[in-house]
Amino acid sequence: MSETPILNFDQSNRLGKVASVDTSRVLITVENAALLPRAAVGSLVAIQGATAQEFLIGMTERVTRQLREQTAQPDPLAPTTIAVEVVPDDFLRAVLVGTYRSIEGTVRNRFKRGADSFPQIDRNCFLIEGGNLQRFMGLLGAEWDESQRLELGHFVIDKSAAAIANGDRFFQRHAAILGSTGSGKSWAVSLILERAHARKYANLVVFDMHGEYASLANPSATEGHTAPPAIASA
Numbered sequence: 001m002s003e004t005p006i007l008n009f010d011q012s013n014r015l016g017k018v019a020s021v022d023t024s025r026v027l028i029t030v031e032n033a034a035l036l037p038r039a040a041v042g043s044l045v046a047i048q049g050a051t052a053q054e055f056l057i058g059m060t061e062r063v064t065r066q067l068r069e070q071t072a073q074p075d076p077l078a079p080t081t082i083a084v085e086v087v088p089d090d091f092l093r094a095v096l097v098g099t100y101r102s103i104e105g106t107v108r109n110r111f112k113r114g115a116d117s118f119p120q121i122d123r124n125c126f127l128i129e130g131g132n133l134q135r136f137m138g139l140l141g142a143e144w145d146e147s148q149r150l151e152l153g154h155f156v157i158d159k160s161a162a163a164i165a166n167g168d169r170f171f172q173r174h175a176a177i178l179g180s181t182g183s184g185k186s187w188a189v190s191l192i193l194e195r196a197h198a199r200k201y202a203n204l205v206v207f208d209m210h211g212e213y214a215s216l217a218n219p220s221a222t223e224g225h226t227a228p229p230a231i232a233s234a
Contacts, residue, residue, distance in 0.1 A: 005102035006109050006135035007046055007055060009126040015039060015092065018047060018123045024115065026058055028125045030090035035127050039063055044128040044136070045094050047119045053102045056115050057128075057136075058094030065090050092125075100136070111139055133161045140164065150195055153188070167199055186212050197231040206232070 016031035026047060030036055039045070039060055046055040065088050072083040096115040104110045128136055133155065141149050141164040150167035154160070179185050190213060196202045206213060217234040221227035 003108045005053075006139055007100060007102070007126075007128070007132050009046070009132070013126045013129070013132070015045060015125045015127050016090075018119045018121055018125060019091070021118050021121070024096045025061075026056075026094050026096065026119055026125075028092040028094065030092055033088070033090060036063065036065070036090050036092075038129060039092055039127055044133065045092070046100070046126045046128055046132075047094075047096075048123045048125070049099065049101075049119070050117055053104075054116075055100045055126075056096055056117070056119050057098045057100055057111070058096050060092055060094050062093040063091075064093075100139075109139055111136075129158055133158050137161050137164060141166070148199075150192070150199070152192065152195070167196065171196070171204070189213070190216065194231060 013035075014032055015035055016029045018026055019029040020027040028045070028047075030039070041060050041063065043060045045058045045060060047058060048054075049056050067086050067088055069084050069086055072085040075081060075083065096119075098111055098113045099116045100109075100111045102109060137155075144164075144166055148166050148168055150165045150170055152163045152165055154162055177185050177188055193204065193206065193213065193216060196204060206216075208214065213232070214234070216232040217230050219227045219230055
């Protein structure tokens, strides 16, 4: 593992500050309005922890903008006139999912699930995107060997960052794929089944009540190509 911190932030990544903390949820006052469109639900944020080497990692679950009226700066040419202007108040709510430390004893770049502490009011908050997101996602699967790595796809907010899960743990726990009609649920399941089949010890049973995944057992040939090998048996 590289000794260089995988999370490196500057003012261009800074969202704002912690406004309030409620157990595992944090309300952030967004001071950089240019980042708000990129801080979508599901995006990751880093909150400065107790030391310079620690960040609490949160996942965005709500982004809001409220408009309020305030007294504008007086016009020097009309000092007795009181003007009112409308200004936005932007907020982001995130749920804490883990703690990242660039240095922990003799270990460099360590992430653990769960927050070791609660963020303090006015702590700086940063949006994890671009190279930071790519390196962070790589860190999550760095300790898994190839037989455990299950690539689920790529992040919507950054197509260059792969979403990787521990395949052994993924299939040992309850999971649900939710979405509206036509959003790609069946496609996502097919992709997971194909990726799982490529693992060394795949052993899955699929109850296909509507025949959505019949092509996995009986793939069709496309024009000018032979049918790919089946990855399942009916």
